[in-house]
Amino acid sequence: MEKIELSKHVKQGDTFYTSFTDPNGLGDKLCLSSWAKSRLPEFLWIGLIIYNQGRKNGFENLYCIIKDLECEGIAIPQLSKIFELTEERQRKYWSIITQYVEKNVLMPLTTVITPDINEIFYDYFFDFSMNIDDNILKLLDIAKESNRLHDELSTDICFIVDWFYVLNGNLYISSEIDILPKALSEYYKCTHEDETMRMYRPVIRSVCQNLCNFDCSKMFSEKIWKVLGKISKCNPLRIVWDEEGKMGFYEITKKTIEYFSANNEDKKMESKYNVIMGMTCYIYKIYQEIIEKKLQNDISGRILFRTMLETYINLKYLIQQESKVPDIYDKFKAYGNGKYKLVMAKLREGKYTVSNDSQIDEKIMGLMVNEDMDEAFVNISIGYFEKTSVRNKFKECKEDKLYEIYYEYTTNFAHGFWGAVRESSMLICNNPAHLYHCVPDYNVDQKLRSVLSDCEMVMKKTFDAIANYIELPDFYNI
Numbered sequence: 001m002e003k004i005e006l007s008k009h010v011k012q013g014d015t016f017y018t019s020f021t022d023p024n025g026l027g028d029k030l031c032l033s034s035w036a037k038s039r040l041p042e043f044l045w046i047g048l049i050i051y052n053q054g055r056k057n058g059f060e061n062l063y064c065i066i067k068d069l070e071c072e073g074i075a076i077p078q079l080s081k082i083f084e085l086t087e088e089r090q091r092k093y094w095s096i097i098t099q100y101v102e103k104n105v106l107m108p109l110t111t112v113i114t115p116d117i118n119e120i121f122y123d124y125f126f127d128f129s130m131n132i133d134d135n136i137l138k139l140l141d142i143a144k145e146s147n148r149l150h151d152e153l154s155t156d157i158c159f160i161v162d163w164f165y166v167l168n169g170n171l172y173i174s175s176e177i178d179i180l181p182k183a184l185s186e187y188y189k190c191t192h193e194d195e196t197m198r199m200y201r202p203v204i205r206s207v208c209q210n211l212c213n214f215d216c217s218k219m220f221s222e223k224i225w226k227v228l229g230k231i232s233k234c235n236p237l238r239i240v241w242d243e244e245g246k247m248g249f250y251e252i253t254k255k256t257i258e259y260f261s262a263n264n265e266d267k268k269m270e271s272k273y274n275v276i277m278g279m280t281c282y283i284y285k286i287y288q289e290i291i292e293k294k295l296q297n298d299i300s301g302r303i304l305f306r307t308m309l310e311t312y313i314n315l316k317y318l319i320q321q322e323s324k325v326p327d328i329y330d331k332f333k334a335y336g337n338g339k340y341k342l343v344m345a346k347l348r349e350g351k352y353t354v355s356n357d358s359q360i361d362e363k364i365m366g367l368m369v370n371e372d373m374d375e376a377f378v379n380i381s382i383g384y385f386e387k388t389s390v391r392n393k394f395k396e397c398k399e400d401k402l403y404e405i406y407y408e409y410t411t412n413f414a415h416g417f418w419g420a421v422r423e424s425s426m427l428i429c430n431n432p433a434h435l436y437h438c439v440p441d442y443n444v445d446q447k448l449r450s451v452l453s454d455c456e457m458v459m460k461k462t463f464d465a466i467a468n469y470i471e472l473p474d475f476y477n478i
């Protein structure tokens, strides 16, 4: 399907809808259907014949089969419909098939069409000497080759289904449309490589889609997938990402930080210095933890990167606001102390208690809250610092891309939203019978693309942001 541009989405409330999902448009009438999920199992027997006999022989034999079936008044392609016939007619159906097709061609189906689904079919085709694993593999092959409606085998199956409807008189062909009769009569003569097939294939498929809509049983298909899903194992695939990262910049960063610590004696008593270098160190420490603890391909790497980003934007925002709000650094510290005070006071006042082993230490928090001034003078703000949301801070710092791409993406990881869960903790199963579902990554196999290069970008931006206030060493000339 063609991708829809963001600007073509329609906003309603806090949701952007596409033209397919717009509740005032197509949205409530749209019923998503899937070829593999709801139809393919009905026609697996046709797939097996084409798969085993090849297109040419398969088509020729199926054509004869349909004609013979029609003579008996039982030319229907759907297994669920065949199973509704009387016992005698069902036996007739399969006896006609086996005039043209060896029994072992349809035998794999007995692994999924068990006696409780249809005893006649099972008794007719089951063979005690058959190798169950081989038969399951054969079905999986068919499922893989015809999983999508656009697959060549799917189109071949559609072609045969179309012919069922032509020969049983249920497909009316308008004389004004010449492409359909042509497609129906020429399709089997062409190979899939032929140029004309590009024209025939969509016609064959869309006719089949229209004809089958009401005759296929979704329930039957689901039942077959369920059995096949149960008897075949998951085959989870993981994406392998390179764990190596460029280490050069990290070494320069370490030396730059050492340079900062050896200089700047003159500034060390200033609030501004405290805040700017405190935040720079915070960003650096996270960067350092990611590298030293090799977290670059882990979930934690992404969450840590997001914190580097948020700290950087706060730092840049402070520096930018300094001319308008001269005591911005003291205010920033007081704002943070207020946040600590709120938690600490709830513990001190007994609203909640935490275990002695908890990471939270009420006394240490208390010391920090009272460090700059007695807590009696520390306000508690529950809003944003300087009433500016994170989004707006990025905007005012002209870092929209950092927000709209990097921050929004990693927010999924910080909040455990589905995209992040899917990318990091779910693996796609390569078993076609499982309809490409996802399985949880129980063995912790899936790694993520490294965050190192993005961390490097934020670290560089941090140095750029402080460069007017803190002298960078000569060797730092990136």
Ligand SMILES: [Zn+2]
Binding pocket: 233, 234, 235, 429, 430, 431, 434, 437, 439
């Ligand atoms: Zn699976």
